Amino acid sequence: MTHLTPDEIIDAVESTLASGRRAHLDACEQCRAETASVASMLREAHAVSAAEPSPLFWDHFSDRVRTAIAAESHPSSGARRWFEWPVLAPLGALALLVMALVASVPQSVGPFERAAGEPPGFATEPADGVDNEERWAMMFDLVGEVDFDSVLDSGLLGRPGTAERALMQLTSTEREELLRLLREELWSGG
């Protein structure tokens, strides 16, 4: 008769061996020795204790998990992250700044004359002969491969809420002054 297989030896150790194979075990010295060896190793492994943490540990642990989950926020894809407020707010501020800078740059004399009555700084036709599609294509060429994490690491984006916090800290006089400067920048180009 064949000797016990590894899983049958485990069954023998755990006293669940089928009765037909039990007869073999009783008769086979080699299988009995192997079963005894495995059983003694199991007893020794089982006896290795693990210290139980203090009751305080558990509250601390739950707090840690809660904090870690809050830090993760709701999981979202890389693309969706671009449309979340912590990203949109600084980007919006950046866009305003770019618009203000563009408006403040003196327009070079070009082939297109500004129409009478048209607000300065917002020429309907590009002064350098480059149309908007080409400008956007250039922008995409420059930043198309840049991912969100790289932008974040480079420091171009502030921490979420930084712009809002900075605005909230301004006094009413400072806010009025900021508004005046922005208006001045927006409408004084030319």
Next chain:
Amino acid sequence: MSQRSLASPWARLGGANQEWTVRVVEPERDDQALIGASLAGDHAAFDAIVERHRRAICQVCFRFVNNHEDASDLAQETFVRAWKGLANFKGEAALSTWLYRIAVNVCLNRVGAKRLTVEPLESDRFIDPSAELPGTDLIRQERAQAVRRAIAVLPEKQRATLILRTYQEMSHQEIADVLGSSVGAVKANFFHALANLKKILGSEP
């Protein structure tokens, strides 16, 4: 007559002359209900899941790394991954089985990536001066450390099987569900784990 709003856990009981306000204990929600509530944005429900399973998960992580600091980090990572993947939990296995599966994967990945320090246990650190046979106690502690070291060098599946069977006392079927294998394979792995332990310990000086 009982008057209780849905939001309040307190109820007012009693007749015209006597009235008591008693705390109404909410029936404990099962794992499936907690999962549903967690997915609906109820953070307290996920807290309840953590509270219910944290001890078992921390224990299994501890058995993989043998120190509380790393075990705590691994258990935390297990629950964070569970929270992130909760929508993918189909309920085909028990929540505990799914959590064990994540914990085992987290532990095996981390242990493979980083050499972890084995911290002596409290019982190993302090020797009871009143013990009748301090020499025997010391030998027992040294042997326990040797067993931990030997478990740490077992092949991954054997180590996971040994830990789940010996220390978590899971059935072979439960272990098979956690490891994604058959009951026969679990028993074979368990046998080889114990045989290898014997071999490793036998070759130690």
